[in-house]
Amino acid sequence: MNVRRGLIPAAAAATVTALGLATLTACGGDATAAQTGKFDVVASFYPMAYLADQIGGSHVHVTSLTQPGQEPHDLEISPKQIIGIEKSDAVLYLKNLQPSVDDAVAQSSVGTKIDAASLTTLEQHGNEVGGHAASHDASKNEELSGLDPHIWLDPVRYAQVAEGVGKAFSKADPDHAADYRKNTAALVKKLDALNVRFKDGLADTKSKVFITTHAAFGYLAERYGLTEEAINGLDPESEPSAARVKDLETMAKADGVTTVFYETLVSDKTAKTIASDAGLKTDVLDPIEGITAKSRGKDYFAVQEANLKALQQALGGAK
Numbered sequence: 001m002n003v004r005r006g007l008i009p010a011a012a013a014a015t016v017t018a019l020g021l022a023t024l025t026a027c028g029g030d031a032t033a034a035q036t037g038k039f040d041v042v043a044s045f046y047p048m049a050y051l052a053d054q055i056g057g058s059h060v061h062v063t064s065l066t067q068p069g070q071e072p073h074d075l076e077i078s079p080k081q082i083i084g085i086e087k088s089d090a091v092l093y094l095k096n097l098q099p100s101v102d103d104a105v106a107q108s109s110v111g112t113k114i115d116a117a118s119l120t121t122l123e124q125h126g127n128e129v130g131g132h133a134a135s136h137d138a139s140k141n142e143e144l145s146g147l148d149p150h151i152w153l154d155p156v157r158y159a160q161v162a163e164g165v166g167k168a169f170s171k172a173d174p175d176h177a178a179d180y181r182k183n184t185a186a187l188v189k190k191l192d193a194l195n196v197r198f199k200d201g202l203a204d205t206k207s208k209v210f211i212t213t214h215a216a217f218g219y220l221a222e223r224y225g226l227t228e229e230a231i232n233g234l235d236p237e238s239e240p241s242a243a244r245v246k247d248l249e250t251m252a253k254a255d256g257v258t259t260v261f262y263e264t265l266v267s268d269k270t271a272k273t274i275a276s277d278a279g280l281k282t283d284v285l286d287p288i289e290g291i292t293a294k295s296r297g298k299d300y301f302a303v304q305e306a307n308l309k310a311l312q313q314a315l316g317g318a319k
Helices: 010-019 046-059 079-087 099-107 155-172 174-201 218-223 242-255 269-278 300-315
Strands: 039-043 060-064 090-093 112-115 128-130 209-212 227-230 259-262 281-284
Touching: 039 046, 039 079, 046 060, 046 090, 046 155, 046 174, 046 300, 079 099, 090 099, 090 155, 112 155, 128 218, 155 174, 155 218, 174 218, 174 300, 209 242, 209 300, 218 227, 242 269, 259 269, 259 300, 269 281, 281 300
Parallel strands: 039 060, 039 090, 090 112, 209 227, 209 259, 259 281
Antiparallel strands: 128 227
16 A cells, blocks of 8 residues: 655645644644555545545545535635645545635645546536527626536536546555455446436426526536526525526526525525525525535435436426
8 A cells, every 4th residue: 555644845834834723623624634554535525525435445544624514615724634635645626616725735745636627527617507598598608607617416427537536546555456446336337327317317307497596517407408597606605696687587487497496505595585586496406515414315326316306306307
C-alpha cells in the first residue's frame, strides 16, 4: 500500500496561520486522516465520499469535508481540514463546485488529486436545460449560466467518474488494485441498471417539462429527454427576477406542468410561493448533495429511486 505521511508544506502552513486557530472547528467535518493504516481519502462532499467508500471498500478510510445537512456550495474550508488533506493519501473533489476546496487542493502537496470533473464531460447550463423548445420562456439562459458541475445526477456520467476513481485508487494503492477494480465494476453495473430504470420510467410521460428551485438536474433532463426549468440558476441561494417568475408561471400553464420541485438543503419558500400563485403542487427532487434525516433514502441509489418516482408522478408517467 502506497500510504504517504508528509510534513505540511510552507504554503499550507501559512494558510493555516492566516486563517487563525479560532476557526479550527468552522464549517465541515474533521478531515484529519485517521492513523488507521488504510488508504486515507478526503472527499469534498457526499457524492464523492460515496464513490470513495463504494470503490475502496474495507481498504480505505473516507472523510468528507462537507457535513450532512450542510449546503456544499457554501463550504468554507477550515485550517484543520487543510491539515487533513495534507495528511491524506488522496483527495477526491469536484472542481468548480466548492471554490475553497479548489484552493486548498491546489496548494496541497497530497500525492493523489482526483478531480471528478476531469473524468467526464461538463456542459454550459442555465435556467432552462433540455429538449423543450422553450417558446414560452423568455429567459434564454441569461440568468446565472455556467459550467454545470452536477454530473452525479446523471447515472451515466457518474459511472464514468466511478471508473476514473477506480483507476486512480488502483494506481495510488496497487496492493489492493484487484479489489478496487472489482468494486468499481460492481458499482458501474448498478449505475447502468439505474440508468435503464430512469430511461424506461420516463419514456412515456404525458409531460416532459419540470420546474425546480435549483438548476441541478440539467444532465438528468438531457439524458432522459426532459426539460428542466429552474427558478434559480446553478447557485441554489440566488433570487429569481420578477420576469423569470412570470415566465415560469406562463410556461407552466402552457406546458401542463403540475409540480414545482424544491430540495432538502435550501429554503422551500420561493418554490411554495410560485406554486401557490400558479395553482401548482410542490414536491421534493433531491440533488443528493448530502444525506440527512429529511432525505428520501439512506444512500445515493435510494434517493435516486425516490427522485424517479417523484418525476413520474409529476410528469404523468407510470408509478
